[in-house]
Amino acid sequence: xxxxxxxxxxxxxxxxxxxxxxxxxxxxxxxxxxxxxxxxxxxxxxxxxxxxxxxxxxxxxxxxxxxxxxxxxxxxxxxxxxxxxxxxxxxxxxxxxxxxxxxxxxxxxxxxxxxxxxxxxxxxxxxxxxxxxxxxxxxxxxxxxxxxxxxxxxxxxxxxxxxxxxxxxxxxxxxxxxxxxxxxxxxxxxxxxxxxxxxxxxxxxxxxxxxxxxxxxxxxxxxxxxxxxxxxxxxxxxxxxxxxxxxxxxxxxxxxxxxxxxxxxxxxxxxxxxxxxxxxxxxxxxxxxxxxxxxxxxxxxxxxxxxxxxxxxxxxxxxxxxxxxxxxxxxxxxxxxxxxxxxxxxxxxxxxxxxxxxxxxxxxxxxxxxxxxxxxxxxxxxxxxxxxxxxxxxxxxxxxxxxxxxxxxxxxxxxxxxxxxxxxxxxxxxxxxxxxxxxxxxxxxxxxxxxxxxxxxxxxxxxxxxxxxxxx
Amino acid sequence: xxxxxxxxxxxxxxxxxxxxxxxxxxxxxxxxxxxxxxxxxxxxxxxxxxxxxxxxxxxxxxxxxxxxxxxxxxxxxxxxxxxxxxxxxxxxxxxxxxxxxxxxxxxxxxxxxxxxxxxxxxxxxxxxxxxxxxxxxxxxxxxxxxxxxxxxxxxxxxxxxxxxxxxxxxxxxxxxxxxxxxxxxxxxxxxxxxxxxxxxxxxxxxxxxxxxxxxxxxxxxxxxxxxxxxxxxxxxxxxxxxxxxxxxxxxxxxxxxxxxxxxxxxxxxxxxxxxxxxxxxxxxxxxxxxxxxxxxxxxxxxxxxxxxxxxxxxxxxxxxxxxxxxxxxxxxxxxxxxxxxxxxxxxxxxxxxxxxxxxxxxxxxxxxxxxxxxxxxxxxxxxxxxxxxxxxxxxxxxxxxxxxxxxxxxxxxxxxxxxxxxxxxxxxxxxxxxxxxxxxxxxxxxxxxx
Numbered sequence: 001x002x003x004x005x006x007x008x009x010x011x012x013x014x015x016x017x018x019x020x021x022x023x024x025x026x027x028x029x030x031x032x033x034x035x036x037x038x039x040x041x042x043x044x045x046x047x048x049x050x051x052x053x054x055x056x057x058x059x060x061x062x063x064x065x066x067x068x069x070x071x072x073x074x075x076x077x078x079x080x081x082x083x084x085x086x087x088x089x090x091x092x093x094x095x096x097x098x099x100x101x102x103x104x105x106x107x108x109x110x111x112x113x114x115x116x117x118x119x120x121x122x123x124x125x126x127x128x129x130x131x132x133x134x135x136x137x138x139x140x141x142x143x144x145x146x147x148x149x150x151x152x153x154x155x156x157x158x159x160x161x162x163x164x165x166x167x168x169x170x171x172x173x174x175x176x177x178x179x180x181x182x183x184x185x186x187x188x189x190x191x192x193x194x195x196x197x198x199x200x201x202x203x204x205x206x207x208x209x210x211x212x213x214x215x216x217x218x219x220x221x222x223x224x225x226x227x228x229x230x231x232x233x234x235x236x237x238x239x240x241x242x243x244x245x246x247x248x249x250x251x252x253x254x255x256x257x258x259x260x261x262x263x264x265x266x267x268x269x270x271x272x273x274x275x276x277x278x279x280x281x282x283x284x285x286x287x288x289x290x291x292x293x294x295x296x297x298x299x300x301x302x303x304x305x306x307x308x309x310x311x312x313x314x315x316x317x318x319x320x321x322x323x324x325x326x327x328x329x330x331x332x333x334x335x336x337x338x339x340x341x342x343x344x345x346x347x348x349x350x351x352x353x354x355x356x357x358x359x360x361x362x363x364x365x366x367x368x369x370x371x372x373x374x375x376x377x378x379x380x381x382x383x384x385x386x387x388x389x390x391x392x393x394x395x396x397x398x399x400x401x402x403x404x405x406x407x408x409x410x411x412x413x414x415x416x417x418x419x420x421x422x423x424x425x426x427x428x429x430x431x432x433x434x435x436x437x438x439x440x441x442x443x444x445x446x447x448x449x450x451x452x453x454x455x456x457x458x459x460x461x462x463x464x465x466x467x468x469x470x471x472x
Numbered sequence: 473x474x475x476x477x478x479x480x481x482x483x484x485x486x487x488x489x490x491x492x493x494x495x496x497x498x499x500x501x502x503x504x505x506x507x508x509x510x511x512x513x514x515x516x517x518x519x520x521x522x523x524x525x526x527x528x529x530x531x532x533x534x535x536x537x538x539x540x541x542x543x544x545x546x547x548x549x550x551x552x553x554x555x556x557x558x559x560x561x562x563x564x565x566x567x568x569x570x571x572x573x574x575x576x577x578x579x580x581x582x583x584x585x586x587x588x589x590x591x592x593x594x595x596x597x598x599x600x601x602x603x604x605x606x607x608x609x610x611x612x613x614x615x616x617x618x619x620x621x622x623x624x625x626x627x628x629x630x631x632x633x634x635x636x637x638x639x640x641x642x643x644x645x646x647x648x649x650x651x652x653x654x655x656x657x658x659x660x661x662x663x664x665x666x667x668x669x670x671x672x673x674x675x676x677x678x679x680x681x682x683x684x685x686x687x688x689x690x691x692x693x694x695x696x697x698x699x700x701x702x703x704x705x706x707x708x709x710x711x712x713x714x715x716x717x718x719x720x721x722x723x724x725x726x727x728x729x730x731x732x733x734x735x736x737x738x739x740x741x742x743x744x745x746x747x748x749x750x751x752x753x754x755x756x757x758x759x760x761x762x763x764x765x766x767x768x769x770x771x772x773x774x775x776x777x778x779x780x781x782x783x784x785x786x787x788x789x790x791x792x793x794x795x796x797x798x799x800x801x802x803x804x805x806x807x808x809x810x811x812x813x814x815x816x817x818x819x820x821x822x823x824x825x826x827x828x829x830x831x832x833x834x835x836x837x838x839x840x841x842x843x844x845x846x847x848x849x850x851x852x853x854x855x856x857x858x859x860x861x862x863x864x865x866x867x868x869x870x871x872x873x874x875x876x877x878x879x880x881x882x883x884x885x886x887x888x889x890x891x892x893x894x895x896x897x898x899x900x901x902x903x904x905x906x907x908x909x910x911x912x913x914x915x916x917x918x919x920x921x922x
Contacts, residue, residue: 037727041565046540046556047810050549051524063595066522068544078522081595085519088596092603094515122563145729181855188856232697232882232920263514264617265653267660346507348518385847385862388617388653389660391880393847393862415848415860417880447511448621469860469882 003028003052004168006075007160010054013079014162021057021099022079022162025303027345029155029171033440034122036129037147039137044122049155051345054078058086060096062327064348095262097327104164105305111172111298113200117152120201125150128201128210132178135214140180141222144188148178148214151196151440153453157303165305172198173297173453175440178214180221189227189412191220192380192397197438197455198298224398227410230468236375236402237466238368239416241435243396245456246381248283249356249444251392251420256285256313256321257339257351257446258328260388267390267421268319277317277424280462282359285323286310287338289355289436289455296355296455297438301338303349308338312359317424325351343449352446355438355455361430368431368462370405376468377402378414386420393417393469415469423466431460479504479630480640482545486529486554487632493558495531495538497573499633500554501764502527502545503809505625506591510598512620515610517602521595526809530573530633531557535566541810569726574765574787574797576636581768581799582752583641584759585670590644591626593672598622601648601675608679609652614690615683616660617653622675629764629808637766645757648675654686661689661877663844663865666707668905670755685844689865692877697920701839701895701913702883703869705829706902708842709912711849711861713747713820715887717906718854720774720782721815722789731857731888732780741778741891746823748773749784749800750907756819757905758802765813769799774817775891784815820907825897829911832896834872840881840919841867841874852887860884879921890914 001009003026014022031047052075053066063085067074117125132148140146152174159167177194193213195203204210239247260266268276287299287308299308304326312320322332325340328351340349369377377400384394399414400407436457443451483500490498504525511518527550528541538560542553602622609618623646630640647668654661663685665678704711724730732740751759751769763769765787773781785793786801801813833841842863852859866881867874898911 040567042567043812044538044560044564045812046538046553046560048540048542048549048553048556050542050544050546053522062518064518064520064522066520066524068524068526070544070546070549081521085521085595085599088594089517089519089599092517092599122560126564145727186856188853259513259516263516265514265619346520346522346524348520350518383848383851387662387847387864388619388651389662391864393880395848395851395860413858413860415882417862417882447513447619448509448623469862 001070001072003070003158006052006070007158009072010075010079011160011162013076014056017083019056019058019083023055024052024160025345026052026158027155029153031153033149033151034126034129035147035149036133038145039133041126049344053345054082055348056082056086057097057099058083059090060098061086061089061093062097063089066346098330099326100330102163106166107301108168109300110170111198115201117174117201118154128176128204131210132214135211136178136180136218139215140182140218142182142184142225143180144183145181151175153440159305161305167301167305169301173438173440174199174201176204178217180217182221182225184225187225189221189224191217191224193217195437196440198295220398223410224412227412230399230411230414232468234465234467236372237463238372238377239461239463240379241457241460242381243378243394244358244458244461246384246394247423248358248458249353249454249456250384250386252283253285253353253356254386256323258322258324259351261322262328262331265388271319274319275317276319276421277314278427279316280361280429281314281317281424281427282312283314284310284312284359285353285356287354291436294434294436294457296436297453299354302340303342304340306336306338306340308354311337323351323353325349341452343452347449352452353444353454355436357436357458358430358461360432360434360459363429363431365431365460368429368460369402371428371462372402373405375402377407378416390419390421392420416466417469418467423463426464426466428462428464434459479628480632480638483630483632486527486550487634489551490529490531490554490558491634493555495533495558495561497532497634499530499573499631500527501629501631501809503627503629505627507623507625508593508595508598509623510602512602512606514617515606517599519595519599524807526807527553528809529554529557531561532573533561535568535570536561536564537567537570538564539812569792570788571791573633573635574637574767577767577796579768581761583761584643584756585754586642587644587671589672590624590646593624598624605650605675605679609650609683612683612687614654614656614687615652616655618650620648620650622648631764631766633766639762639766641760641762643760644670646673648678650678650682652682652686654690656690659690659692661686663689668757668903670757685865689877692879695868695878695881695919695921699916700919701836701915702917702919703832703836703839703841703911703913705843705911706898706900706909707844708846709909710904710906711846711859712887712890712912713906713909714849715852715854715857717817720784722783722785723815725783726789726792729855735780738780739778740780741775742894743778744825744897745775745778745891745894746773747775748821749817750821751818753819753821755903756907758818763799763801764803764808765801767797767799767801769818772798784817786813786815789815820909822909824899824901824910827896827899829898829900832898832911832913833869833874836869836872839869840883841869842883857887859887881919881921883917883919885917
């Protein structure tokens with residue numbers, strides 16, 4: 001049975017059970033990927049993700065259930081289970097959900113790209129992966145392994161609720177990346193480059209063609225062979241686009257998610273209007289980024305059927321607002337910002353970010369380096385971790401020493417640690433250049449919901465001082 | 473939940489379908505699971521209860537292997553997935569290392585615990601438990617925030633292939649994780665506790681324990697960069713077993729990505745280190761009679777008194793060397809049908825030493841004690857074993873006593889070097905998703921706070 005009809009059926013079931021509010025989400029999404037290692041195609045994955053999720057709200061308490069069987073009886077069962085959970089939760093509920101009635105929306109939207117991956121054959125995508133390898137092999141030094149990969153997800157997401165809202169959007173994300181491992185004696189290093197987001201395959205031409213990316217990854221790995229380990233301690237720093245994005249998202253963004261604020265999980269509770277950072281620190285979270293090269297993840301509606309809006313959470317250092325779902329917005333009596341998102345049909349939407357970044361400034365990279373004169377330049381991100389208390393640790397993929405405003409010798413094992421609120425007070429400026437990427441493979445994790453497609457990036461940031469960890 | 477017999481017959485039907493579509497060999501793995509979960513963000517509980525059934529299909533033509541998966545076993549979508557697997561096998565290049573799908577293997581093996589009371593646990597019970605854990609933790613005045621996640625899962629799987637493999641097993645797993653934030657005069661500290669089991673757990677005391685851990689981390693002091701012995705408790709010592717899994721994978725070795733390549737029969741760890749891959753452990757989280765490609769599992773030492781005894785094989789890596797799989801072909805992730813098998817330990821059993829953690833501390837002049845949680849373990853260098861982690865709940869040990877908590881402490885070194893420098897193995901085995909692992913004391917690592 002068609003998903004759209006099953007959603008309508010589920011809403012009728014909810015009405016039959018006298019549930020005051022119900023919403024159903026359906027998805028039918030293809031996720032395909034191709035990876036290579038040492039020039040051989042290694043994996044070719046193809047997943048069709050199909051399922052339906054149901055959320056009901058009864059006496060201000062929600063219940064959630066889901067099924068992957070596209071049949072009326074499975075949907076009926078899921079509606080019943082969701083209602084049962086809402087009832088079971090009722091005696092414990094401290095916070096009641098009071099959804100403000102929302103005017104019904106009817107919308108069908110899809111992103112516009114030139115070469116949609118659906119229209120491109122397997123052979124071409126395989127070639128993208130192998131061309132990355134060829135370029136990296138040709139330009140590399142003491143190469144031990146080259147891996148490259150292409151991934152795509154596309155398909156329909158449907159939403160319907162008992163208020164009459166019906167939204168159908170097309171999800172699209174593609175990604176291409178290459179990683180080079182070089183080895184000399186017992187020095188083993190890597191260099192990687194990639195691009196991803198709501199992009200057609202025309203994106204993988206020019207600066208982000210397999211040839212350009214393969215060459216850069218190989219060059220960076222070769223450069224790291226001679227790199228020394230990063231020093232530990234406090235230094236002035238310039239951090240590159242990917243890493244500034246991770247800081248905006250992981251360290252600050254999560255603290256503005258209202259479920260954390262409401263329950264004491266965020267140190268930002270009660271701080272609206274406070275100056276938390278310097279004038280140079282502005283952080284934005286939004287669903288649609290108007291940048292053809294770096295659109296991040298295109299998200300016109302969230303998973304509660306709310307149109308996404310731009311949320312400037314930090315403006316010139318001042319905390320302006322929190323991120324909201326429909327349910328959290330009622331607590332603060334504000335408009336929902338369109339941040340109610342779920343990883344897939346098996347999860348209830350919770351407060352999540354979309355595309356999060358520091359607003360660009362007016363510096364060139366040269367001016368940024370000149371501002372710090374002597375210090376460190378940290379490039380890229382190899383992941384990291386944040387705790388509820390605001391402490392974080394992020395690994396950069398590589399770095400450079402900065403002397404007299406110029407990039408000098410390369411560094412490896414660069415890790416930046418600290419507390420986000422200290423870091424915001426150290427933001428001295430941001431550059432004009434802007435890069436925002438979303439990854440097919442990774443994404444944001446919150447509680448059990450991982451990985452969610454999110455856009456990360458921004459400008460270069462200049463920090464008066466930052467703590468570098470590395471080798472203790 | 474679908475019955476086990478239904479899963480097998482569905483898997484067999486899909487295998488025939490794929491052969492009919494032109495595959496020379498085919499395999500279908502189906503997992504069916506029910507998951508009941510309650511997540512608690514500072515007292516806000518969201519719960520869900522749902523069912524997923526999905527299939528992963530391997531189809532081969534010569535040395536070309538196609539893999540496709542689908543999150544439903546609705547016939548139309550399932551057959552479409554079989555078609556995708558076959559068409560991928562047609563277009564993808566040959567894999568010179570692929571031999572064939574596994575043959576049926578006969579050897580004795582055991583299922584782990586299946587606890588009906590976990591399978592029948594309701595969301596209402598988990599929601600109640602979640603609120604109790606929260607209240608327990610919040611009853612301590614310095615605790616300002618609690619995050620918790622409780623879950624109960626029942627999973628059944630079946631795997632059939634065209635060479636005659638045809639088997640199934642099932643498991644129950646229940647567990648919980650609680651993280652507490654304690655607010656002190658000038659600092660905030662978080663700490664966690666967790667429990668995981670094949671059987672019913674009550675979660676009693678979990679909130680209390682996480683709260684006490686966070687509170688005992690308050691009042692932290694700096695530590696200048698210095699080389700010191702480090703005592704990892706039975707939570708943080710999993711750093712070593714986690715990274716070891718990469719090095720002992722036969723695929724890592726064959727692809728020259730393992731620091732343990734060519735080291736079989738050699739001393740790779742101190743003599744007090746014995747690590748067994750033990751699927752006779754009935755309560756082990758990944759214990760099953762068969763691995764995820766239908767090969768019976770097998771108990772074997774990985775490191776015995778410091779000597780490397782074996783790598784771990786799935787059928788792909790084993791057939792390449794003309795040997796039998798060690799029954800370590802596992803599919804990872806929340807929904808295992810989405811992944812192809814790869815060699816992984818089933819359950820580690822690290823042979824315990826004579827002393828409890830307290831006694832190890834008593835015998836220590838000066839060391840860092842890293843408890844409960846490490847940040848950044850997953851971002852270690854898997855190839856070389858180099859790691860640089862931050863211990864969020866570290867303490868300074870002096871003259872046999874825990875002197876005071878430390879600020880978030882960076883600990884850096886190399887796991888293979890650390891295995892050779894294990895000076896004490898605790899008696900305090902703790903079950904986690906990897907197996908049973910005790911506290912470990914390493915003679916020297918780089919330590920320091922920011």
